[in-house]
Amino acid sequence: MGKSKQISAEYKMIVALAALCGGMSLTELVSRYGVPGRLVKKWAQEARESLLRVFKDKPAPYQARHGERRRLRPATKAVLSPEERNFFDHCQHD
Numbered sequence: 817m818g819k820s821k822q823i824s825a826e827y828k829m830i831v832a833l834a835a836l837c838g839g840m841s842l843t844e845l846v847s848r849y850g851v852p853g854r855l856v857k858k859w860a861q862e863a864r865e866s867l868l869r870v871f872k873d874k875p876a877p878y879q880a881r882h883g884e885r886r887r888l889r890p891a892t893k894a895v896l897s898p899e900e901r902n903f904f905d906h907c908q909h910d
Contacts, residue, residue: 823851831856832863 831849834840835856840848845856 828859829863832859835860836863 827849831845831851834849835842835845842853842856846853849856
C-alpha cells in the first residue's frame with residue numbers, strides 16, 4: 817500500500833469553508849479541490865462544530881449593528897491569499 821498524502825490544515829480549512837459557503841455542489845468541490853467527497857463532508861462538519869464552539873454564548877453586538885453578512889472591504893480583501901479571495905468571491909452572492 818502507498819503512503820497516504822498529507823494535507824495541510826490550511827488547505828482543509830479552505831475546502832471546509834468552501835463547502836460551508838454553499839456556493840458549489842459536492843461534485844464541484846471534489847473536482848475543484850481534488851479531495852474525495854467524504855473528506856469534504858467530514859472537514860465541513862468539523863469546521864461547523866469548531867465554529868459553533870468558538871462563538872457559543874458570546875455576545876454579538878457587531879451583528880446587531882451591522883447585520884450578519886457583509887461584503888469584505890477592499891482593504892481586507894487585499895491581504896487574503898489568492899485561494900482565500902477565490903473562496904470569498906464564491907461566498908459573496910446577494
